[in-house]
Amino acid sequence: MSDANEVRAIVEQWRTRYEASDAAGMKDLWDESHTTLTYLPTESPTVMTTWQDIAAYYDNVCGSLKVKEWRTWNVIADVISPTSAFAFAYTDFIYESAALPDISHYWEGRISFHFKRVGDRWKIVHYEDSTLMQWQLPLVRELQKPMIEEIEEAIAATQVERALELLRQLAKPIKFGAPTSVAKRSGN
Numbered sequence: 001m002s003d004a005n006e007v008r009a010i011v012e013q014w015r016t017r018y019e020a021s022d023a024a025g026m027k028d029l030w031d032e033s034h035t036t037l038t039y040l041p042t043e044s045p046t047v048m049t050t051w052q053d054i055a056a057y058y059d060n061v062c063g064s065l066k067v068k069e070w071r072t073w074n075v076i077a078d079v080i081s082p083t084s085a086f087a088f089a090y091t092d093f094i095y096e097s098a099a100l101p102d103i104s105h106y107w108e109g110r111i112s113f114h115f116k117r118v119g120d121r122w123k124i125v126h127y128e129d130s131t132l133m134q135w136q137l138p139l140v141r142e143l144q145k146p147m148i149e150e151i152e153e154a155i156a157a158t159q160v161e162r163a164l165e166l167l168r169q170l171a172k173p174i175k176f177g178a179p180t181s182v183a184k185r186s187g188n
Contacts, residue, residue, distance in 0.1 A: 014029055021062040023063065027060065030054065030124045034125045037051060037126070040127070040129075041057070067093055067094070068093075068095060071084060071092055076088045108132050151166045
């Protein structure tokens with residue numbers, strides 16, 4: 001197997017282990033001894049830079065999600081040197097969370113990995129994912145639709161104070177995962 005195919009195989013292992021909510025398997029893909037690790041998931045405002053934080057993240061996320069299906073596509077692997085490689089792909093998954101059981105959520109994004117060869121294996125040393133906003137932004141309208149209708153009703157009834165209060169609520173930031181519960185799977 002070529003190095004580029006080995007890198008693609010690691011991305012596939014990452015996908016299947018996430019799909020299985022296998023925290024130990026996810027952690028095994030990393031070079032925990034690398035001195036400058038970075039992990040930046042889309043929902044985090046800051047990058048994780050210690051093995052302890054990354055390991056705790058996997059324990060938490062794999063313990064709190066029940067993944068129904070996880071996909072990756074358009075995987076690009078680039079072997080930069082005998083000890084360094086990069087991979088990029090698109091990904092999506094359907095899941096339930098422990099916080100909101102019985103509600104299916106959807107997320108779609110981009111993933112990128114930097115791998116380091118450790119012995120005969122490629123190991124992750126840097127990882128980042130980011131949300132594809134073109135599918136998520138329309139969901140905000142769907143999420144806010146009931147409140148917008150309530151505002152319209154308050155305006156029509158000349159309930160100015162009620163309409164203003166609802167507008168103030170509407171202007172508050174939306175929690176990161178809120179739109180995912182109204183998401184519809186894209187055609188990929």
